[in-house]
Amino acid sequence: AQSVTQPDIHITVSEGASLELRCNYSYGATPYLFWYVQSPGQGLQLLLKYFSGDTLVQGIKGFEAEFKRSQSSFNLRKPSVHWSDAAEYFCAVGGSGNTGKLIFGQGTTLQVKP
Amino acid sequence: GAGVSQTPSNKVTEKGKYVELRCDPISGHTALYWYRQSLGQGPEFLIYFQGTGAADDSGLPNDRFFAVRPEGSVSTLKIQRTERGDSAVYLCASSRQGGNSRRETQYFGPGTRLLVL
Numbered sequence: 539a540q541s542v543t544q545p546d547i548h549i550t551v552s553e554g555a556s557l558e559l560r561c562n563y564s565y566g567a568t569p570y571l572f573w574y575v576q577s578p579g580q581g582l583q584l585l586l587k588y589f590s591g592d593t594l595v596q597g598i599k600g601f602e603a604e605f606k607r608s609q610s611s612f613n614l615r616k617p618s619v620h621w622s623d624a625a626e627y628f629c630a631v632g633g634s635g636n637t638g639k640l641i642f643g644q645g646t647t648l649q650v651k652p
Numbered sequence: 653g654a655g656v657s658q659t660p661s662n663k664v665t666e667k668g669k670y671v672e673l674r675c676d677p678i679s680g681h682t683a684l685y686w687y688r689q690s691l692g693q694g695p696e697f698l699i700y701f702q703g704t705g706a707a708d709d710s711g712l713p714n715d716r717f718f719a720v721r722p723e724g725s726v727s728t729l730k731i732q733r734t735e736r737g738d739s740a741v742y743l744c745a746s747s748r749q750g751g752n753s754r755r756e757t758q759y760f761g762p763g764t765r766l767l768v769l
Contacts (some may be wrong), residue, residue, distance in 0.1 A: 542694075570755065581655070581656070581759075583760075584757050589755055628694050630694075633697070635708075637700045637707060638685070638754050639700055639708060640758065641697070642694030642696070643694050644694050645692075645693070645694050
């Protein structure tokens with residue numbers, strides 16, 4: 539069965555420091571992978587997505603993610619974190635078939651220290 | 653343009669009551685999804701509509717949950733005989749089209765927070 543694991547429930551980084559959020563997926567075929575961000579009181583916003591091609595994907599707000607098939611991972615990175623990046627981050631994989639349903643991980647809460 | 657909207661933003665009800673949650677997708681989007689997000693968890697898929705028809709309802713937890721989209725636009729999620737375990741945020745998302753819809757970006761609404769007392 540398809541699944542997504544985000545090993546870190548909560549991460550704290552200092553403003554200006556680099557960030558990496560981990561995501562591991564389980565999927566039989568070529569996965570469609572997504573990262574969403576959810577700020578308090580806001581809807582989920584897509585940061586970036588991967589379907590095929592270049593395994594390093596650039597997204598909005600300075601985020602990038604790298605697809606590593608051998609490790610079944612799709613980790614999210616940002617070189618320098620801003621206080622406004624504090625939010626909850628969700629990794630998701632597109633389910634099998636053509637329904638488009640997303641299977642989400644548990645989420646990682648990012649706290650940014652001044 | 654306008655994004656996905658959901659009403660009400662909050663709903664408090666008593667155990668055993670019936671509730672309806674509404675979703676207005678982005679205009680022109682043919683695909684519509686409902687998800688449920690419990691506290692501290694990621695969203696869980698409930699149902700997917702392509703146009704007016706429910707193309708995948710495999711995520712509905714039981715027969716107390718039902719959703720409709722009669723004109724292919726607005727959708728209503730209906731919960732009968734609510735239970736305390738139904739308390740969660742119910743999210744709606746829409747995307748441009750179905751077909752190979754795994755590629756399509758899903759745009760999410762702000763959600764309806766349901767509390768069953």
